[in-house]
Amino acid sequence: MSRRGRPITSPPRIVAIPAVIALLFLGLPIVGLLFRAPWSNLGAVLTSRTSLDALRLSLVTATAATMVAFVIGVPLAWMLARAQFPGRRLARALVTVPLVLPPVVGGIALLLAFGRRGIVGQYFESCCGVTLAFTAPGVVVAEAFVAMPFLIITVEGALRVLDARVEEAAATLGAGRLTIFRRVTLPLLAPALVAGGVLTFARALGEFGATITFAGNLPGVTQTLPLAVYVGLEGDPSEAVALSLILLAVSVGALVLLRDRWLRTGASA
Amino acid sequence: MSRRGRPITSPPRIVAIPAVIALLFLGLPIVGLLFRAPWSNLGAVLTSRTSLDALRLSLVTATAATMVAFVIGVPLAWMLARAQFPGRRLARALVTVPLVLPPVVGGIALLLAFGRRGIVGQYFESCCGVTLAFTAPGVVVAEAFVAMPFLIITVEGALRVLDARVEEAAATLGAGRLTIFRRVTLPLLAPALVAGGVLTFARALGEFGATITFAGNLPGVTQTLPLAVYVGLEGDPSEAVALSLILLAVSVGALVLLRDRWLRTGASA
Amino acid sequence: AAHSVQPAAGSIAGSITVFAASSLKGAFATIGAQFEAAHPGVKVIFNFGPSSGLATQITQGAPVDVFAAASTKTMDSVIADGEVKAASTFAANSMEIATPAHPTRSVTSLADLAGAAIKVAICQQDVPCGAAALTLFSQNRIRVTPVTQELDVKAVLTKVQLGEVDAGIVYVTDVKAAKGAVIGIQIPAADNVTTTYPIAPITNSTNGSTAQAFVDYVLSDAGQNVLRAAGFLSP
Amino acid sequence: MAADGGVGMTRAMPVPSVPGGRAPAETFGLSGRIGVEREGFSLDVALDVEPGEVVGVLGPNGAGKSTLLRAICGLVPLTHGRIMLGDAVLDDPEADVMMPVNRRGIGVVFQEYRLFEHVSVLDNVAFGPRSSGSSRAAARLVAHPWLDRLGLADLAQRKPSQLSGGQAQRVALARALACNPMALLLDEPLAALDASTRLEVRSELRDHLRDFAGPTIVVTHDAIDALVLADRIVVIEDGLITQQGQALEVARRPATDYVARLLGLNLLRGHAIDGEVTVDGGGLLHVADRSVFGGVLVAIRPNAILLHADRPDGSARNVWTGTVDGIEVIGDRVRVTVVGPPTVMVDVTSGAIAELHLARGDRVWLSAKATELEVYRG
Amino acid sequence: MAADGGVGMTRAMPVPSVPGGRAPAETFGLSGRIGVEREGFSLDVALDVEPGEVVGVLGPNGAGKSTLLRAICGLVPLTHGRIMLGDAVLDDPEADVMMPVNRRGIGVVFQEYRLFEHVSVLDNVAFGPRSSGSSRAAARLVAHPWLDRLGLADLAQRKPSQLSGGQAQRVALARALACNPMALLLDEPLAALDASTRLEVRSELRDHLRDFAGPTIVVTHDAIDALVLADRIVVIEDGLITQQGQALEVARRPATDYVARLLGLNLLRGHAIDGEVTVDGGGLLHVADRSVFGGVLVAIRPNAILLHADRPDGSARNVWTGTVDGIEVIGDRVRVTVVGPPTVMVDVTSGAIAELHLARGDRVWLSAKATELEVYRG
Numbered sequence A, B: 001m002s003r004r005g006r007p008i009t010s011p012p013r014i015v016a017i018p019a020v021i022a023l024l025f026l027g028l029p030i031v032g033l034l035f036r037a038p039w040s041n042l043g044a045v046l047t048s049r050t051s052l053d054a055l056r057l058s059l060v061t062a063t064a065a066t067m068v069a070f071v072i073g074v075p076l077a078w079m080l081a082r083a084q085f086p087g088r089r090l091a092r093a094l095v096t097v098p099l100v101l102p103p104v105v106g107g108i109a110l111l112l113a114f115g116r117r118g119i120v121g122q123y124f125e126s127c128c129g130v131t132l133a134f135t136a137p138g139v140v141v142a143e144a145f146v147a148m149p150f151l152i153i154t155v156e157g158a159l160r161v162l163d164a165r166v167e168e169a170a171a172t173l174g175a176g177r178l179t180i181f182r183r184v185t186l187p188l189l190a191p192a193l194v195a196g197g198v199l200t201f202a203r204a205l206g207e208f209g210a211t212i213t214f215a216g217n218l219p220g221v222t223q224t225l226p227l228a229v230y231v232g233l234e235g236d237p238s239e240a241v242a243l244s245l246i247l248l249a250v251s252v253g254a255l256v257l258l259r260d261r262w263l264r265t266g267a268s269a
Numbered sequence C: 001a002a003h004s005v006q007p008a009a010g011s012i013a014g015s016i017t018v019f020a021a022s023s024l025k026g027a028f029a030t031i032g033a034q035f036e037a038a039h040p041g042v043k044v045i046f047n048f049g050p051s052s053g054l055a056t057q058i059t060q061g062a063p064v065d066v067f068a069a070a071s072t073k074t075m076d077s078v079i080a081d082g083e084v085k086a087a088s089t090f091a092a093n094s095m096e097i098a099t100p101a102h103p104t105r106s107v108t109s110l111a112d113l114a115g116a117a118i119k120v121a122i123c124q125q126d127v128p129c130g131a132a133a134l135t136l137f138s139q140n141r142i143r144v145t146p147v148t149q150e151l152d153v154k155a156v157l158t159k160v161q162l163g164e165v166d167a168g169i170v171y172v173t174d175v176k177a178a179k180g181a182v183i184g185i186q187i188p189a190a191d192n193v194t195t196t197y198p199i200a201p202i203t204n205s206t207n208g209s210t211a212q213a214f215v216d217y218v219l220s221d222a223g224q225n226v227l228r229a230a231g232f233l234s235p
Numbered sequence D, E: 001m002a003a004d005g006g007v008g009m010t011r012a013m014p015v016p017s018v019p020g021g022r023a024p025a026e027t028f029g030l031s032g033r034i035g036v037e038r039e040g041f042s043l044d045v046a047l048d049v050e051p052g053e054v055v056g057v058l059g060p061n062g063a064g065k066s067t068l069l070r071a072i073c074g075l076v077p078l079t080h081g082r083i084m085l086g087d088a089v090l091d092d093p094e095a096d097v098m099m100p101v102n103r104r105g106i107g108v109v110f111q112e113y114r115l116f117e118h119v120s121v122l123d124n125v126a127f128g129p130r131s132s133g134s135s136r137a138a139a140r141l142v143a144h145p146w147l148d149r150l151g152l153a154d155l156a157q158r159k160p161s162q163l164s165g166g167q168a169q170r171v172a173l174a175r176a177l178a179c180n181p182m183a184l185l186l187d188e189p190l191a192a193l194d195a196s197t198r199l200e201v202r203s204e205l206r207d208h209l210r211d212f213a214g215p216t217i218v219v220t221h222d223a224i225d226a227l228v229l230a231d232r233i234v235v236i237e238d239g240l241i242t243q244q245g246q247a248l249e250v251a252r253r254p255a256t257d258y259v260a261r262l263l264g265l266n267l268l269r270g271h272a273i274d275g276e277v278t279v280d281g282g283g284l285l286h287v288a289d290r291s292v293f294g295g296v297l298v299a300i301r302p303n304a305i306l307l308h309a310d311r312p313d314g315s316a317r318n319v320w321t322g323t324v325d326g327i328e329v330i331g332d333r334v335r336v337t338v339v340g341p342p343t344v345m346v347d348v349t350s351g352a353i354a355e356l357h358l359a360r361g362d363r364v365w366l367s368a369k370a371t372e373l374e375v376y377r378g
Ligand SMILES: Nc1ncnc2c1ncn2[C@@H]1O[C@H](COP(=O)(O)OP(=O)(O)OP(=O)(O)O)[C@@H](O)[C@H]1O
Pocket: D038, D041, D059, D060, D061, D062, D063, D064, D065, D066, D067, D068, D111, E161, E162, E163, E164, E165, E166, E167, E192, E194
C-alpha cells in the first residue's frame, strides 16, 4: 500500500538508491571542501581587493554573457527549431562546436577572429577603435562563446516539444508572430529558459580557458574569479579554495533563488 | 503576404538578424581556426601515438561519464522533480554546485573526498585497494562530477513541464510506477534526454580542470584530448590546434548524427 | 584603458602591462609595488599565466609592454615573431624534491624516487620544470615512472600538499612560497639542474620608456634582492 | 410508460460467471462513500454499483462527475469516506489505506482521451495488455480485435495527433476495454462522436457492457446515451446526489430542474390537495392521481400540451392562458415557450404554428389532460 | 412541415449596418473552393456564406470538417482552390497569395479548446483585444462582459487546468467572441456542455449570431444544434459535399444514410413510377406525390409507422410485414427495428410494446400512410 496521496507519477522507492548515490557523489566532494576549508583565511580573502574585484567582475561578466546569450541565442534557437532555411543542419552543427572545443583552443579561435589581428577584429580596430581582447567586454565575449550553446540547445529542444496548437489559437485571435512568441511561446517555455539560463550563467561563471587566452588575466580588468583562483593556487591553495567557496556561496544562492522563483511561476508543479 | 505554407509558429523574418549575429559570433572563430589551421600537421598528428591514445581515451571516458550520469543522474532528476522528501531544496542546490565551482577547485574537492587521503577515499584504498586518482576511472569520475548536473537540470526541467495526465492514464491501464516511467515518461522526455545527454557528453569531452587535478596527466592513461591539447600548446601550438580540429570533427559528427536521429523520433517536428 | 593616456616620450609615467610566468607571481608583485613607489604616478598591471599562453597572446597583438618568461625557448619564439628584439636573463631557479608535510612513505633523496611504491609527480615535459625534471633524472641515472605529468609546477605542488603523491619535482622557490605546507628535500648543487628566466620590453610598446625602466628595475640590485628572497638564484 | 423496456430486463438477469472467457472469473461490486474536499468545491456521494450493473451519472458542468471518477480510480485521494471493490478496500483515509491506481484494475476513458502521443493507435490499445506482462506481439494480438470492433482497423498505424476528434475518442475507449478491467469508468465516452458513429459505438458499447460482468459508471451529458446504456441513473449537482433511480423512473419523474431540462420536460413545483395542485408562482392544475398530498412536483411532456388561438372546449381538465415568449424550430417540431402562470414549453408542428399565425407576444390558450400530468412527491 | 420557422425568418432579414456598435462597419461574405490534399485524404468543398448567414457543417468523424475550418482560418494551406472574404483573397495557391492567420480577422473555437494554460480565464478571454493593441486593463474590460454572458464570471481567476470540460469549452467560445471577428468558425462549440448549460449557451450563441453581421460556420454532430443555429446546412462526407440546403429542407429530405441517421429518419432508395416506389432490396411503397419518376429517395419518420400484431385494416395505403430485430428504450419511447423488406425503424410507446408483447424475432405488421412518406429525387 502506498503512502496516501502520493501521486502515481512520483518515483517508486527503489529509485532512491541511485538517486542517493548521485547525491553522495556530488555532495561528498563539497563536504570535503567545507571540511578542510581554510576558514581562517576567509576573512583575509574577503577583504582583499583583488578577490573582491575578481568576484565582482565574474558576476558582472557572467550576467552580461547570459544576457548576450538570451538576446542572440534565443532567436537562433527559434530559427533552428521552427524555420526552414538553407544550411540549417550546418548551423545546428555549428552550435555544438564551442561545446566540444577545448576552451583554450576556443580562446585561440576567438583571437584569430576577433583579436587585434583577427579576420574581423582588425577592422574593428581600424574602423571604430574597438578592441575586445584583453578588455572586460572581451571576457564577456569569451564567456558568451563558450556558454551560449547551452542556452541554444536547451531552448531549441523545448521549442521542438512545445505543442504548437495553442500558438495557432493565438494567431486566430489576431496575434502576429512576434506577439505569439512573446505572450504565448515564451511563457510556456519559461522552465526551459530558466534551466538554460542557469546552465549558461554557471558555465560562464566557471569559464577559465577561453577567458585567459582571449582576454588575459589582468587583475581588476579581466581577472575573473576562476582566473584569480588559478593564480591563487600558486603557492597557497587554501586561498584559492577560500575564494571558490565565496563564489560558490554567492552563485548557488543566486541560482537557487532564481530557479525556485521562476520554476514556480513557470510550471504548475 | 507571407510565403505559402510557412506556419504561423515559424519566426518572423526580423528574427533572422539576431540569429545571424549569433551564427557569425559562433562561426567566425571556427572559420579563423580552419583558415589558419596547420593542415600540413594533420597527418603527423593523426599518426602520432599520443594523439590517438588521447582521442580514444577522451571518447571512452566521456561516453562512460555520460552513462554514469544517465544511470544515477536521471533517477535523481526524477526524485527532485516528482518526490517529496526532506532536504529536497538542499539537494537541488547541491546539483548546481559543480556547475559554478571552478573546475580546478572541483578537482581538489574530488581529491578531498575520493583521493588517497580523502574522507571516503582513504577507506577505498585500505579496504579494497582501489585508487581513483591517476587512473582512467578517475578521469570518468572527474568528468561525471562536472558534467552530470547538465543532465540532471535539463531532465528535471522537462519532467516538471511534462503533462502528468497521460501518465495517470497509463496507471489506469495497469502500469506501475516503473513501467509508466519506462514506457511513457521516458519516451515523452526523449528530446530532453537527448539535449541533456549532448550537453553532458560535450561537457565531459571538453573537461580539463577537474580531470587534470583529480586524475593527473599521464599519456595513455589519464591524458585526455583537452589535456593533450593544453600540453601541446606549451610545445607546438599548431599541433595542438590540429588535435582540437580532430576532436571537433569526431565529436561534432557524432553529436549531429545523434541529435538528428533522436530528435526526429522523439519529437514530431 | 591602461593605454588611453600616454606620457611624453622618454618620461617614466603612465601605466604598463607586464606579462609574466605564473611562478613569478610572488616576487613580481613585490617588485611592482616597489617600482610604483619609486615612480609615483606609474601603474604596473600584471598578467600572470603559463609562459606559452602568454606568448600566443603577445603574437596575437595583446596590449603588453614587458614580457618575463620562465624559459628561454618561449622567449625565443616571441623574438622569432619580431615582438621582442632581445631579452636579458634576470633570474635562475633550481629544482627541489617536495614531499607532503605528513608523509606516508619516506623519501630522503633523489634515488628514493625510483622505488616502485613511490608515487611521483613532475611537470609535463614541454614546460621548463618538466624538462628540468627529466634532465635531473637522466643526469643522475635514475629511472622514475611518474604517475602524472602535471601541466605546471603549482599543480605538482598541490598534489604533494594533498598527499596524493609521495614526492614531486618542483622549483626551490615553490617550496619556499609554500611556507611549510610541503617539506623540501634539497638536491646537491652538483646533481641539480638550473633554468633561466628571460625578460624583455616589447618592441611595439606604447610606453617604451617605462617598460625599459621596469626591465632595468628587475635587473637592478633592488629587484634582484626581491627575487633572491623568494628563492631565485642570480642569473 | 411501464418500466419494462428491453434493456432494463436484460440487465437485471444474473450475470453468467465466465461469459465468453473474457470477463474475470470473479466479479465484484463497487461501493462506498466518496468525499473529496477541494478549495471552493466539495463532493460527497454514496454509491453502490452491483456487478454487471451500469450506472449513468448525469449532472451539470462542474458538478463533480469527473472528480468522482478520478477518486474511484485512485487519481484523487479521498478526504473522507471509503471506496470498496468487492471486499477490497480501494481507499480509506481513516484506515490510511489507499490502493495504487494500477492495482485497482479499473478501466477509465477520460474526457480528454489522454492518448499516448508517442506510439501508434495500435500500441495505445496494446498498452494495457503489455503492462500486464504480455509480449509486444501478444499484446498487439489482443489489441487488434478491439480496433476492428470500434472501426479503427484502418487507423492502426496512425499517431494520435493524426486523428480526428471522434477517432481519438474511439481509440480511448478501445484502450480501456482492451485491459479486461474489473470495473469500468467512462467519462463522456461518446461526446465527440458523430451521430451515426455514435449509434454504432453506443450499441457496440451497450453490447459490451451487457457482457461485462463488472460494475460500470458512465458519465454523460446526453439523456439518450444515459437511457440506452444505464440501468440506473444518478444525478449529481454541485457535488451532491440530487436524484437517483431506475433510468425510466428518473425520466418520468425528474426531481430537479436540471433533470427536467435534460429530458426536455416541463417541471412545476406546487402543493397538492385532493387532485388539485396549486403551482408555486401561480396557476392551478388538475391531476389524475388524488392520492398525493402536500409539496409535489408535476412533470408534463411538451407535446402533451395543446395550443389554441381561442378558449378551447372539450374534455381537457386543464385550460389556461399565456403569452408567447420564444419560438424555436427543432427539426419538424417547433418549441414554443408560453409565459403563464404556469409557464411551460409546448411542442407543436410547424404546420400548427403557421395555422395559428403565432408570433412572440401573442396571447394563446393552453390545454392539457389531467392524465398527462405526472404528479409525485418532490 | 412548412419551412417558415421563426429562426429562418429572422435570419433572412437584412442585417443592420452597425448593430450595437460591436460588429465591424463593413461586412463581407466568405466564399471559395477549399481544396486540401493530404496523404490518404482529400478535401474539396465549394462554399459561399453570406454576411450574417450561419452555415451548419455536419458530417461523420474524419469527414474533413475540422480540416475545412483550419483551411479557412489559414492554419492549413490550400493545395487548390481559393478562399475570399469579401474582395480580399485569403488563400490562392495559384496566385501564390496567402494572408497570415492573424490578419484574417476570423474567430475560431477549436474542438480541443486550445486554451492558454499559463494565464487566467480572464486573460484568456482578454487575449484577443490585447493582441489588437489594447492595454491590459482595457482588454480585461472588454473580456468581462463575455465572461458574464457565458456564465464564467466566478471562474475569472482560475487557470484552465482547474476547469471542468464544459467550463473550458465556454471559455474557448468567450475568447473567440471577444475578438470582434469578421467571421466566425465554431468547431463543435457545444459538445462538452451539459444539457442545461447547452440550452443556455446555445440560445446565447444564437442571439449573438443573430446580431453578428459576418458569416459563420458551425461544425456540429448534433442535429438539433444545427437546426437551431444554422440557416443552411452543408453535409460533408469523406471530403466532399453530399448535401446542402435550408436547414428544414435537409431535415425533411435527407440525401444520404448518414443524414437520415443523424435525424433519426428512415431512408429508403428506390425507383418511382406513378406513385409507386419499388424499394431497392425489396418492397413496394405507395406515395402521395405522383409527379416524381425514376431513382428516388423516400424518407419516413419512425413514429409515422404503426406496428400491429395482425394485419391491419384501415386507410393506410402501405402495409407490410417483418421480423423484430432490435428493441431499444429511449426515454418514454421504444425504438423497434423491423427487418422487412423494406427494413425500417419504428418508434412506439413502451405501453404499446407491453400490449403487443413484442420480443426479438417476433413477426409483426407495419403500416404507414402514403402522405407520411416524403419522396424526392435522390
Ligand atoms: N485541478 C483542479 N483544481 C481546482 N478545481 C478544479 C480542478 N479540476 C476541477 N475543478 C473544479 O472542481 C469542480 C468539479 O469539476 P469536475 O471536473 O469534476 O466537473 P464535471 O462534473 O466533470 O464537469 P464537466 O461536465 O464540465 O466535465 C468544478 O467546479 C471545477 O471547476
